[in-house]
Amino acid sequence: MKPLRKFLNRVKPNFEEGGRLHAFHSVFDGIETFLYTPNTTSGPKGTHIHDNFDSKRLMIIVVLALLPCLFFGMYNTGYQNMLASGTKADFWQLMAYGFLAVLPRLVVAYVVGLGIEFIVAQWRKEEIQEGFLVTGILIPLICPIETPLWMIAVATAFSVIFVKEVFGGTGYNIFNVALVTRAFLFFAYPAQMSGDKVFVSTKPICGLGGTVNFADGISGATPLGQIATHTGGELQLQDVIGDPISTWDAFLGLIPGSFGETSTLCILIGGVILLAFGIASWRIMFSVFAGGLLMGWIANTFSTPTYPASFLPATDQLLYGGFAFAAVFMATDPVTACRTNAGKYIYGLLIGAVAVLIRTYNNGYPEGAMLAVLLGNALAPLIDYCVVQSNVSRRMKRLKTEERQ
Amino acid sequence: MRKTIKLKRGLDLKLAGGVTDNSYKTVTPERVAVIPDDFAGFTPKLEVREGDIVLEGDALMHDKTCLEIKLVSPAHGTVEQVVRGARRHIERVVIKTIEPESPCRAEEGCGRPAPFWKNFRFNREDADSVRHALMDSGLWAMIRRRPFDIIPQENDTPRDIFVTAFDSTPLAPSLEAQIKTKNNEIEAGIKALSLLTTGHIYIGVRPGDSLPDYAGAVMVEFAGPHPAGNTGIQAANIAPVNKGDVIWTLDIVTLARIGSLMLNGSVPMDTVIAVTGPEVEKPTLIETKIGAEISPLLKDNIKNDGHNHRIISGNVLTGEKVSIDGFIHFPWRQLTVIPEGDDTDEFMGWASIAPSKMSVNRSFPGHFLFGKMFKPDARLHGGRRAMIMSGQYDKVFPMDILPEYLIKAIIARDIDRMEQLGIYEVAPEDFALAEYVDPSKLELQKIVREGLDFLRNETT
Numbered sequence: 001m002k003p004l005r006k007f008l009n010r011v012k013p014n015f016e017e018g019g020r021l022h023a024f025h026s027v028f029d030g031i032e033t034f035l036y037t038p039n040t041t042s043g044p045k046g047t048h049i050h051d052n053f054d055s056k057r058l059m060i061i062v063v064l065a066l067l068p069c070l071f072f073g074m075y076n077t078g079y080q081n082m083l084a085s086g087t088k089a090d091f092w093q094l095m096a097y098g099f100l101a102v103l104p105r106l107v108v109a110y111v112v113g114l115g116i117e118f119i120v121a122q123w124r125k126e127e128i129q130e131g132f133l134v135t136g137i138l139i140p141l142i143c144p145i146e147t148p149l150w151m152i153a154v155a156t157a158f159s160v161i162f163v164k165e166v167f168g169g170t171g172y173n174i175f176n177v178a179l180v181t182r183a184f185l186f187f188a189y190p191a192q193m194s195g196d197k198v199f200v201s202t203k204p205i206c207g208l209g210g211t212v213n214f215a216d217g218i219s220g221a222t223p224l225g226q227i228a229t230h231t232g233g234e235l236q237l238q239d240v241i242g243d244p245i246s247t248w249d250a251f252l253g254l255i256p257g258s259f260g261e262t263s264t265l266c267i268l269i270g271g272v273i274l275l276a277f278g279i280a281s282w283r284i285m286f287s288v289f290a291g292g293l294l295m296g297w298i299a300n301t302f303s304t305p306t307y308p309a310s311f312l313p314a315t316d317q318l319l320y321g322g323f324a325f326a327a328v329f330m331a332t333d334p335v336t337a338c339r340t341n342a343g344k345y346i347y348g349l350l351i352g353a354v355a356v357l358i359r360t361y362n363n364g365y366p367e368g369a370m371l372a373v374l375l376g377n378a379l380a381p382l383i384d385y386c387v388v389q390s391n392v393s394r395r396m397k398r399l400k401t402e403e404r405q
Numbered sequence: 406m407r408k409t410i411k412l413k414r415g416l417d418l419k420l421a422g423g424v425t426d427n428s429y430k431t432v433t434p435e436r437v438a439v440i441p442d443d444f445a446g447f448t449p450k451l452e453v454r455e456g457d458i459v460l461e462g463d464a465l466m467h468d469k470t471c472l473e474i475k476l477v478s479p480a481h482g483t484v485e486q487v488v489r490g491a492r493r494h495i496e497r498v499v500i501k502t503i504e505p506e507s508p509c510r511a512e513e514g515c516g517r518p519a520p521f522w523k524n525f526r527f528n529r530e531d532a533d534s535v536r537h538a539l540m541d542s543g544l545w546a547m548i549r550r551r552p553f554d555i556i557p558q559e560n561d562t563p564r565d566i567f568v569t570a571f572d573s574t575p576l577a578p579s580l581e582a583q584i585k586t587k588n589n590e591i592e593a594g595i596k597a598l599s600l601l602t603t604g605h606i607y608i609g610v611r612p613g614d615s616l617p618d619y620a621g622a623v624m625v626e627f628a629g630p631h632p633a634g635n636t637g638i639q640a641a642n643i644a645p646v647n648k649g650d651v652i653w654t655l656d657i658v659t660l661a662r663i664g665s666l667m668l669n670g671s672v673p674m675d676t677v678i679a680v681t682g683p684e685v686e687k688p689t690l691i692e693t694k695i696g697a698e699i700s701p702l703l704k705d706n707i708k709n710d711g712h713n714h715r716i717i718s719g720n721v722l723t724g725e726k727v728s729i730d731g732f733i734h735f736p737w738r739q740l741t742v743i744p745e746g747d748d749t750d751e752f753m754g755w756a757s758i759a760p761s762k763m764s765v766n767r768s769f770p771g772h773f774l775f776g777k778m779f780k781p782d783a784r785l786h787g788g789r790r791a792m793i794m795s796g797q798y799d800k801v802f803p804m805d806i807l808p809e810y811l812i813k814a815i816i817a818r819d820i821d822r823m824e825q826l827g828i829y830e831v832a833p834e835d836f837a838l839a840e841y842v843d844p845s846k847l848e849l850q851k852i853v854r855e856g857l858d859f860l861r862n863e864t865t
Contacts, residue, residue, distance in 0.1 A: 033788060034753070036753075037786060037787075038787075038788065039746065039747045039748075039749065040788075041745055041746060041784050041785065042783045042784075042785060044726040045725050045850070045851065046723075047837055047840040047849075048715060048717055048783050049721045049743065049763075049781040049783060049841060050781075050784070050841060050846060051765055051841055051842050052757075052766075053766040053787075053844050054785075054786055054787025054788070054846065055787060055788070055844055056787060057755045057766070057768065058844055060756065170791060170793065171790060171791025171792060172791055277766065277767050278766055279768075281795070281796065335793055337795070338795075340807065341796060388807055388826070391805070391806070391807055392825040392826065394805065395645075395647070395805075395826075395827055396825075398645065399647040402647055402650075
């Protein structure tokens with residue numbers, strides 16, 4: 001690795017104050033600290049040694065945990081397209097199709113988001129922060145595969161600027177950046193973000209896959225979409241060509257849905273990675289599932305034909321839509337979640353319950369996970385405030401008992 | 406019957422280079438120094454000039470606001486140098502020691518009618534005269550008070566006094582061995598301090614130690630990892646500091662010194678220093694003077710392995726970086742030498758799974774090597790960031806305080822909030838482990854120190 005180090009040392013002066021390329025110094029810093037651990041040492045006072053764990057490691061583990069979902073998303077995108085278009089293909093063709101379908105979306109999200117991060121870091125004379133490494137991969141994972149690229153670009157730019165940077169950058173945002181991207185798309189371009197035609201990739205890419213023609217009995221409606229539009233009669237969930245969907249299919253993720261959200265199995269693998277490495281809060285993760293189960297059970301107990309989703313058993317509520325993904329990856333975002341331990345339980349229960357509540361009792365929104373997490377984000381400071389206040393009042397009480405003595 | 410308190414939160418860092426052998430050699434330093442910055446809350450006014458002859462126990466400086474609080478010379482000698490920094494700030498007063506074999510006596514024409522070392526005369530039963538003797542002998546400045554973690558104020562009457570009898574910091578020497586023969590002194594010290602407080606004197610000990618139950622003190626056992634030995638942590642778990650309370654904190658070695666003052670009228674100025682750390686050839690204990698110069702203590706004992714070294718006066722968590730020609734800082738118990746680490750080129754260190762990496766995070770295999778002793782260097786291992794992860798500080802902070810929120814209140818300089826969240830209970834050292842584990846690499850101890858100083862200026 002010596003030649004690379006030498007090369008970096010040689011070009012470094014160009015990026016320093018007064019150098020020709022000073023305008024790009026944050027980009028250079030970003031690349032240099034990514035390649036080589038910075039040699040900054042502790043100050044003369046204070047702690048002289050530091051733990052090896054840092055925010056780069058943190059972000060990279062989250063990305064690692066997202067990879068199973070990403071790979072399964074590729075497979076499923078290919079699978080849905082071939083199934084709907086009736087083309088035959090082997091595993092690698094499915095993967096290749098999905099890869100080609102998601103690649104432009106990943107690239108657009110990263111280029112737009114990282115571009116803004118680099119510009120802002122340069123402008124503020126700060127180091128580049130790693131937060132967008134995760135956000136950039138989350139955005140394509142939670143959007144329907146047919147979302148136009150320009151929309152992803154606009155939504156990413158909006159949320160990176162107005163949800164993150166105006167608050168001060170990574171660590172200061174109130175709302176989850178990736179979810180606001182999704183919400184922005186959902187409310188700004190509802191036609192392209194919901195319905196039954198956006199969750200299945202419809203065109204051949206580089207000679208792979210086939211054209212999906214929704215006219216001949218093919219429907220790309222997601223299970224939750226089917227439930228929301230269900231009118232009377234026995235509810236039977238169907239896949240794109242009208243065959244019934246089993247619970248097992250839904251667990252594996254071979255159903256239409258947002259790119260990376262369909263496979264509960266892969267999400268659980270990611271969740272295990274996050275918990276095993278102590279990255280995500282188990283308090284939040286489990287209480288989201290508990291809240292979802294509880295609300296699902298209540299809804300199911302009082303099921304009524306007015307709200308068809310209430311016929312779903314509580315466990316199925318966790319398998320469909322973005323619930324599991326939101327529980328494992330979205331609700332546990334440490335910056336926007338509750339920061340106190342007691343608060344985390346309340347926050348998780350709230351998100352789980354509200355997600356199921358919205359999807360069951362509001363026919364306008366087939367899926368409620370996104371809105372539930374955003375609502376949780378908005379309420380997290382309030383929940384924390386109450387928990388902190390209880391610590392404060394314990395201290396006040398101690399003072400009063402002492403005065404009485 | 407001793408009360409036992411079990412602390413769950415905390416962390417014992419497994420560092421290489423601990424002292425295994427309790428025997429020690431003696432080194433008589435050529436120079437000693439008194440560094441007024443080590444005594445937070447002390448504003449120095451010089452009492453001596455360069456060239457003056459001083460005796461062990463003679464005052465070198467007094468506090469600007471309280472003339473009676475003094476810092477004294479730890480050895481006989483001449484004032485060689487008064488080192489000043491920016492704006493004539495006194496950095497240190499260096500004493501060139503005179504061999505103890507040639508004591509300076511008036512009858513020998515030394516020009517100064519004084520005994521071999523300073524003998525303090527005072528009424529040992531009277532609180533006020535004990536108080537003045539402590540101030541005069543320099544022992545007052547070795548005590549800390551909360552709130553603010555500074556030296557006690559002139560007219561403090563502490564609610565309680567907390568003494569720790571063990572040092573739980575990384576690689577710290579055992580205090581038990583140093584005070585084994587000093588039971589009389591310790592009991593005399595307890596008697597003296599009990600004149601000054603309206604409450605109890607608590608002594609925090611390890612379960613299963615050999616210390617007797619001292620008369621006049623409440624013995625409390627603390628089980629659990631560091632920071633169990635911090636007086637502030639012990640106080641928080643026995644009787645937390647409320648707004649308006651004042652407590653004093655000290656260690657048992659200082660308590661023994663107070664006892665010596667009571668029994669003999671003089672303060673022993675020798676101390677045992679542990680030379681520790683992964684870059685030390687042979688970790689040893691050395692008996693020397695308080696504030697001794699460092700180079701003879703480390704002579705021929707630093708590994709010659711081509712690394713840059715960092716010499717720390719104190720432990721790796723709360724100590725101060727010093728150069729080889731520097732002096733030992735308060736509270737004078739330990740020298741640690743670690744690799745500096747600025748001469749390494751580590752490719753993609755954030756992705757490393759090398760077992761030599763020390764971490765509390767389970768993504769590093771080293772986390773699971775229970776017997777392994779690590780050799781960390783002084784690098785930050787990352788850039789400074791905003792607080793991202795939550796709940797990291799709580800895991801190493803055994804007090805009923807929400808550290809993240811307190812830190813945020815301090816950064817925001819929000820006085821009401823700081824008070825509500827318990828700033829009066831904390832000292833910078835209590836945040837040292839949190840600073841070590843922090844993935845955002847914030848300088849928590851500095852933040853807390855500045856917050857305490859700010860609050861003191863605003864409220865007094």
